[in-house]
Amino acid sequence: MNGREFDFTEELGELRTLVRQFCEEQSPEDVVRTTMDSEAGFDPALWRRLGTDLGVLGLHVPEAYGGGDAGLVAQAVVVEELGAALVCGPVLGTLALAVPVLCALSREDVKETHLPGLVSGDRVGTIAGPLLQGTFDAAGVTVTAVEADGGWRLNGAVGHVPDGAAADLVLVPARTPAGTALFLVEGAPAQLRRTPLTTLDQTRRQAELELVDCPAVQIADETETAQVCEQAARVAAVLLAAEQVGGAQVMLGRTVEHASGRYQFGVPIGSFQAVKHRCADMLVAVEQARSAAYHGAWSLQDGTDDPALAASMAKAVASDSYVKVAAAAIQLHGGTGFSWEYPAHLYFKRAATDAVVLGSTEQHIDRIAALVLDAAPGR
Amino acid sequence: MTTATATTAETVEELARTVVRERPPATTPTAELMGAWYDAGLAWVHFPRGLGGLEAPRMLQTAANRVLKEAGGPEPRTVNIIGYGIVAGTIVRYAPPELAARLLRPLATGEELWCQLFSEPGAGSDLAGLATRAVRDGDDWVVTGQKVWNSLAHLARWGILLARTDPDVPKHKGLTYFLVDMQSPGVEVRPLRQITGRAQFNEVFLEGVRIPDAMRLGDVGAGWAVSLSTLSDERVGLGDRVPARGAGSIGEALALWAARPDRQTPVLRDRLARLWLRSESHRLTVERAKVAAGHGVFGPEAAITKLVASELNQQVYEFCQELLGLEGTLYESYTSVLEDDDSPTPYQRKFLRSRAATIEGGTSEIQRNIVAERVLRLPADLRNDKNVPWRDVPRS
Ligand SMILES: Cc1cc2nc3c(=O)[nH]c(=O)nc-3n(C[C@H](O)[C@H](O)[C@H](O)COP(=O)(O)OP(=O)(O)OC[C@H]3O[C@@H](n4cnc5c(N)ncnc54)[C@H](O)[C@@H]3O)c2cc1C
Numbered sequence: 038m039n040g041r042e043f044d045f046t047e048e049l050g051e052l053r054t055l056v057r058q059f060c061e062e063q064s065p066e067d068v069v070r071t072t073m074d075s076e077a078g079f080d081p082a083l084w085r086r087l088g089t090d091l092g093v094l095g096l097h098v099p100e101a102y103g104g105g106d107a108g109l110v111a112q113a114v115v116v117e118e119l120g121a122a123l124v125c126g127p128v129l130g131t132l133a134l135a136v137p138v139l140c141a142l143s144r145e146d147v148k149e150t151h152l153p154g155l156v157s158g159d160r161v162g163t164i165a166g167p168l169l170q171g172t173f174d175a176a177g178v179t180v181t182a183v184e185a186d187g188g189w190r191l192n193g194a195v196g197h198v199p200d201g202a203a204a205d206l207v208l209v210p211a212r213t214p215a216g217t218a219l220f221l222v223e224g225a226p227a228q229l230r231r232t233p234l235t236t237l238d239q240t241r242r243q244a245e246l247e248l249v250d251c252p253a254v255q256i257a258d259e260t261e262t263a264q265v266c267e268q269a270a271r272v273a274a275v276l277l278a279a280e281q282v283g284g285a286q287v288m289l290g291r292t293v294e295h296a297s298g299r300y301q302f303g304v305p306i307g308s309f310q311a312v313k314h315r316c317a318d319m320l321v322a323v324e325q326a327r328s329a330a331y332h333g334a335w336s337l338q339d340g341t342d343d344p345a346l347a348a349s350m351a352k353a354v355a356s357d358s359y360v361k362v363a364a365a366a367i368q369l370h371g372g373t374g375f376s377w378e379y380p381a382h383l384y385f386k387r388a389a390t391d392a393v394v395l396g397s398t399e400q401h402i403d404r405i406a407a408l409v410l411d412a413a414p415g416r
Numbered sequence: 417m418t419t420a421t422a423t424t425a426e427t428v429e430e431l432a433r434t435v436v437r438e439r440p441p442a443t444t445p446t447a448e449l450m451g452a453w454y455d456a457g458l459a460w461v462h463f464p465r466g467l468g469g470l471e472a473p474r475m476l477q478t479a480a481n482r483v484l485k486e487a488g489g490p491e492p493r494t495v496n497i498i499g500y501g502i503v504a505g506t507i508v509r510y511a512p513p514e515l516a517a518r519l520l521r522p523l524a525t526g527e528e529l530w531c532q533l534f535s536e537p538g539a540g541s542d543l544a545g546l547a548t549r550a551v552r553d554g555d556d557w558v559v560t561g562q563k564v565w566n567s568l569a570h571l572a573r574w575g576i577l578l579a580r581t582d583p584d585v586p587k588h589k590g591l592t593y594f595l596v597d598m599q600s601p602g603v604e605v606r607p608l609r610q611i612t613g614r615a616q617f618n619e620v621f622l623e624g625v626r627i628p629d630a631m632r633l634g635d636v637g638a639g640w641a642v643s644l645s646t647l648s649d650e651r652v653g654l655g656d657r658v659p660a661r662g663a664g665s666i667g668e669a670l671a672l673w674a675a676r677p678d679r680q681t682p683v684l685r686d687r688l689a690r691l692w693l694r695s696e697s698h699r700l701t702v703e704r705a706k707v708a709a710g711h712g713v714f715g716p717e718a719a720i721t722k723l724v725a726s727e728l729n730q731q732v733y734e735f736c737q738e739l740l741g742l743e744g745t746l747y748e749s750y751t752s753v754l755e756d757d758d759s760p761t762p763y764q765r766k767f768l769r770s771r772a773a774t775i776e777g778g779t780s781e782i783q784r785n786i787v788a789e790r791v792l793r794l795p796a797d798l799r800n801d802k803n804v805p806w807r808d809v810p811r812s
Contacts, residue, residue, distance in 0.1 A: 043708070307788070310785070317783075320792060324720055327701075329697050331704070406688070
């Protein structure tokens with residue numbers, strides 16, 4: 038399905054159209070608003086349709102585990118469209134995090150058992166660990182694992198777990214006597230207490246999880262865990278960058294439309310340069326984000342760039358662009374932009390959240406500086 | 417003319433290798449080398465055969481230039497900056513074939529340099545408002561007026577000239593496009609010093625200069641359309657030559673950073689990393705535009721490159737100045753030098769030169785107008801001079 042870098046093939050275009058039409062029909066703005074106010078915060082039936090009818094929730098997953106084996110670029114196109122429509126669903130927890138973590142494991146049996154359910158949209162997964170900074174920070178692991186009765190028991194609390202309330206499958210990095218290993222908690226055991234949190238971005242839920250002697254199985258050992266999580270964090274950063282592109286593009290389009298139709302002083306406001314120049318800058322921001330996000334996707338898919346660098350580039354540029362574009366959208370819509378009925382605030386909140394989840398721009402810039410400047414020859 | 421055999425990157429590279437094998441760049445005078453380059457159809461591979469081209473896809477030019485460069489030859493456009501960057505495309509689109517053949521070869525070899533005589537003291541951004549008059553006299557046109565900021569006019573043999581042939585119609589409709597021999601009687605070039613202390617651009621005074629009608633491009637009164645093709649080549653040229661990762665102006669900043677550990681601070685490190693990231697986003701956007709153009713798609717990404725490149729260039733050299741600290745407050749020499757010497761350009765001069773990036777070839781304000789109006793289709797600015805005869809438009 039994929040050509041060389043930036044070659045958006047016809048198949049990718051068709052995939053985009055497919056998902057866009059689905060979102061227009063099944064998740065228009067009023068559905069998004071109803072769903073974000075619902076208790077679960079997403080519609081499991083809609084998510085299942087994406088996974089099973091459209092088959093677009095595991096495009097970068099090998100066929101052996103129920104995936105589409107079409108590559109990360111294809112998956113990024115899907116996530117971009119879901120982000121454009123603000124579809125409520127476990128995009129972050131399941132699609133961007135749990136699936137890549139499982140894919141990166143060496144244990145075939147774990148992948149065969151757990152990936153198909155996530156890919157089909159039947160189950161929701163997430164990871165409860167220090168990954169939301171964009172890298173895996175072993176020192177930030179707050180859960181401990183002890184061996185008991187031939188199994189493992191987990192103890193500790195983790196905040197900010199994306200889709201944590203809905204997850205059927207919770208991946209938990211935890212401290213063992215030998216280091217940090219990765220564990221899996223399945224179903225809804227009583228020893229896993231979930232506290233849903235009120236999120237700034239109502240279309241994307243988080244929960245605080247508390248594990249009290251919670252039974253768990255180990256799925257990656259101390260030698261593998263950090264690298265598995267690290268790799269998944271990069272995939273997640275790139276997918277989130279694609280989502281940011283999708284949202285920013287919508288905000289640009291809506292703003293241009295508004296500026297062309299809204300009259301003040303007898304002319305469309307878009308004829309004022311203070312307005313049109315800001316629109317031009319929004320376009321620049323969107324285009325740069327698109328380049329960086331898809332460079333990230335192509336790089337991780339084909340191994341054409343340092344994956345850590347490419348992922349940080351994607352996330353840093355897309356975060357900045359989305360925030361800037363969403364803020365400009367509100368400004369250029371005036372009072373309309375500030376009102377609840379108009380969707381600009383939904384995108385603005387998503388932008389503000391995406392900008393810190395999986396590593397803030399500042400953290401990614403710091404990583405880029407370490408790779409490009411500190412490591413530079415001649416120092 | 418036949419295009420039966422599709423030209424591929426391999427054919428182009430093979431042709432290029434033949435040229436540099438027969439005329440090793442190290443020992444061949446540039447004009448001779450570039451003459452052979454032109455004759456082989458490698459000057460502009462997308463041009464017609466016999467006019468320096470092969471009727472091949474434009475993308476293949478990079479492959480040819482790489483061979484030339486690897487053999488120690490010049491980057492072709494440096495042989496005749498304005499000729500390659502701005503003029504050649506317009507000639508091939510608008511000049512009759514014999515005239516094009518007469519002009520393009522010495523342009524390609526650098527034997528005849530070109531300059532652009534567009535801007536005037538009263539007409540920069542508002543180029544179509546220009547006042548230089550051309551009046552028909554038999555087979556000639558007689559031109560009188562003043563041009564300004566004309567790069568390399570002091571070295572040029574030819575100029576592209578936009579002049580007013582009818583002041584009684586609205587400004588865009590009364591313009592005609594000419595090629596002027598800079599050696600004609602009545603052409604006076606006065607170097608004009610720049611911010612850097614050097615004089616790379618000029619004032620050009622035209623006093624009763626006779627231009628044969630045969631040197632007109634496009635119809636009388638249709639000069640604006642011709643000039644738009646020139647300006648679009650110019651903007652593309654100013655934006656889409658992006659060097660590899662870590663090269664170009666950001667590469668200079670990286671080199672300066674590495675050379676000055678004593679000046680490194682966390683804040684400057686952050687700034688440089690952000691500039692690096694912006695340079696990369698720009699480079700990737702240009703790459704993406706090229707892939708899209710290969711499929712015949714000219715998307716919004718193509719329109720923003722000049723705007724982004726120029727502002728980035730300024731920010732990079734502002735960073736260098738700050739890294740240099742007090743050292744940046746000193747300057748090599750303001751003694752006016754006409755031609756560039758070969759010594760490496762100091763950062764301070766590049767810093768000063770970078771102020772031009774957002775002015776030349778259309779200011780950033782004008783670029784934003786263009787992006788907003790042509791790409792985003794926002795409504796046009798309010799204009800006072802629409803549908804008014806040029807003669808009646810207020811001027812400063
Ligand atoms: C280094 C250099 C080389 C050059 N080489 C050449 C050359 O070879 N040949 C040639 O013909 N010209 C050349 N130029 C001239 C260049 O094209 C003009 O300087 C440029 O188009 C701006 O015109 P101006 O200087 O008259 O500024 P103005 O048009 O007077 O602009 C002054 C300010 O007003 C702003 N402004 C003007 N109109 C608008 C508007 N509608 N909306 C918003 N803001 C506006 C501008 O953005 C700018 O900030 C060169 C310039 C430089 C700096």
